[in-house]
Amino acid sequence: MHYKRPFAITWSLLLFFMLSLTACSSLGVKPWEREILAKPDMALDENHMDTAYDDHIYFSKEASSGGRVFSGGGCGCN
Amino acid sequence: MQLKHKRILDVIALSSLSLLNASHVSAETPATNGDKDSPWKIDTAILYYDEQDRVNAVEPVINISKAFGEDSIFSARLSFDTLSGPSHNGASVSNEVQTFTSPSGEETYEVAPGDIPLDPNFEDQRTAASFQLEHKLGRLSTFGYGAAFSTETDYQSASLNGSLARDFNQRNTSLSAGISFTQDTISPREGVPVALSRMSNLESNGDEKKTTLDLLLGATQVISRNTLMQFNYGFGQSDGYHNDPYKIVSIIDRSTDSPEDYIFENRPDSRTKHSFYWRTKHQLNDDMIDASWRFMSDDWGVDSHTLDLRYRWNFSANSYLEPHFRYYTQSAANFYREDISSTEVLPQVVSADYRLGGLEATTAGIKWATKLDKQHEFNIRVELYEQSGDTAAADLSALITQLGYTFYF
Numbered sequence: 001m002h003y004k005r006p007f008a009i010t011w012s013l014l015l016f017f018m019l020s021l022t023a024c025s026s027l028g029v030k031p032w033e034r035e036i037l038a039k040p041d042m043a044l045d046e047n048h049m050d051t052a053y054d055d056h057i058y059f060s061k062e063a064s065s066g067g068r069v070f071s072g073g074g075c076g077c078n
Numbered sequence: 079m080q081l082k083h084k085r086i087l088d089v090i091a092l093s094s095l096s097l098l099n100a101s102h103v104s105a106e107t108p109a110t111n112g113d114k115d116s117p118w119k120i121d122t123a124i125l126y127y128d129e130q131d132r133v134n135a136v137e138p139v140i141n142i143s144k145a146f147g148e149d150s151i152f153s154a155r156l157s158f159d160t161l162s163g164p165s166h167n168g169a170s171v172s173n174e175v176q177t178f179t180s181p182s183g184e185e186t187y188e189v190a191p192g193d194i195p196l197d198p199n200f201e202d203q204r205t206a207a208s209f210q211l212e213h214k215l216g217r218l219s220t221f222g223y224g225a226a227f228s229t230e231t232d233y234q235s236a237s238l239n240g241s242l243a244r245d246f247n248q249r250n251t252s253l254s255a256g257i258s259f260t261q262d263t264i265s266p267r268e269g270v271p272v273a274l275s276r277m278s279n280l281e282s283n284g285d286e287k288k289t290t291l292d293l294l295l296g297a298t299q300v301i302s303r304n305t306l307m308q309f310n311y312g313f314g315q316s317d318g319y320h321n322d323p324y325k326i327v328s329i330i331d332r333s334t335d336s337p338e339d340y341i342f343e344n345r346p347d348s349r350t351k352h353s354f355y356w357r358t359k360h361q362l363n364d365d366m367i368d369a370s371w372r373f374m375s376d377d378w379g380v381d382s383h384t385l386d387l388r389y390r391w392n393f394s395a396n397s398y399l400e401p402h403f404r405y406y407t408q409s410a411a412n413f414y415r416e417d418i419s420s421t422e423v424l425p426q427v428v429s430a431d432y433r434l435g436g437l438e439a440t441t442a443g444i445k446w447a448t449k450l451d452k453q454h455e456f457n458i459r460v461e462l463y464e465q466s467g468d469t470a471a472a473d474l475s476a477l478i479t480q481l482g483y484t485f486y487f
Contacts, residue, residue, distance in 0.1 A: 027250065027301050028247060030248070031248065035303075036303050036361045037300060037303065037306060039361070041392070042306065044298070044308060044359070047368075048121075049121050049123045049139065049141065049480075050445070050459060052141075052155075053123070053478075057463070061433065061463075061474075062382070062408060062433060062439065063380045063408050063411065063437070064372075064406075064408060066374075067312055067353040067355040068310065068357070068370070068372070070256065
């Protein structure tokens with residue numbers, strides 16, 4: 001059950017995402033095209049109660065934390 | 079005693095959000111009469127977390143938030159946890175009866191042959207509080223800061239954070255940088271057991287400390303009228319006491335295959351983590367797709383991947399159903415061992431905590447939310463979390479039930 005993906009694959013994926021972001025100057029919308037983006041559904045912390053609970057649960061049950069927000073301290077006991 | 083803590087600091091999420099559109103406290107919230115400030119938004123929820131044959135937890139949370147004019151946002155959170163139930167102590171399964179002594183030497187418990195060694199005395203209460211403030215700096219920049227505290231019987235944690243964010247490219251791109259500093263104090267009632275000391279000849283010390291520095295760099299990009307992407311890089315450095323003071327490792331006599339003794343675990347005294355996080359939100363007709371992937375790697379040898387998918391089905395103007403699926407996989411820390419042989423040289427760092435072994439987990443569930451009127455919303459979420467890993471101790475199944483109620487005033 002324990003395996004490692006080749007690091008090269010992971011870094012290639014990351015590079016892909018980085019490049020897709022750097023090409024972003026041509027991306028985006030005009031100010032009057034934000035009707036959908038302004039919906040509460042599209043807000044990045046729309047589920048903040050759920051994600052806070054999730055972070056709390058998975059922090060104490062798995063060896064990884066953070067990424068979306070700060071991982072912070074904590075003992076991860078039990 | 080033993081719970082985890084989590085600094086739930088949504089500062090970066092909040093910053094990016096407020097730069098892209100109105101903040102969650104002001105977006106489509108009911109306006110007050112002629113007042114530029116938003117009403118208070120109160121999110122309340124209660125979580126019941128129930129592992130089959132193991133730990134269960136109840137955690138009520140209240141989160142309040144408010145936008146003051148267009149320049150400032152305040153939010154604060156208060157939560158209480160109560161946990162109890164049997165928890166794996168780190169020892170391996172044996173074909174003999176095993177007897178364990180708590181660090182105080184006052185409590186002993188027995189585990190039957192073939193059973194996973196669970197400490198039945200696990201119990202904990204935790205109180206956590208945090209606040210976050212965000213101010214506009216000029217037209218395009220935002221400055222945020224906050225603090226968080228939590229306290230348990232045997233664990234205290236305090237943290238401070240700050241962040242800066244700025245919009246570019248006609249507000250289609252926002253970049254942010256955040257820093258957080260946390261100090262933890264570990265103080266078990268019986269003292270911290272001396273690492274690698276034998277359970278049969280227990281020694282313990284006073285308190286221990288750990289400090290953690292986190293950096294988070296974020297970019298949010300509007301891709302099109304209905305798609306946006308978020309990308310974070312996180313760096314974490316912690317120094318000090320990283321052990322779980324309640325976890326032991328079996329020393330096995332291979333000739334008889336029976337445990338000779340147990341030692342208290344010892345983890346490295348520092349940890350460096352790197353994380354990459356990518357997320358996309360996409361509106362599809364009336365529905366919304368939220369997908370994210372996280373890769374994390376640390377100098378303990380743990381590499382992990384997390385995939386998270388949510389689909390919000392807005393089946394009516396006031397209600398939605400949201401299926402949620404999460405997949406997690408991690409490689410083992412290089413000092414993880416199921417047990418130690420009695421004839422080998424004692425390793426300097428070793429842990430048999432299954433959470434540091436190879437692990438795989440899935441979560442599947444659904445949420446239903448409905449607006450009762452413009453100022454009141456109710457939701458319920460039910461999910462099943464299942465883990466498996468290198469040993470039978472990792473086989474775990476938990477039911478997660480959450481009720482939420484949001485209102486404004």
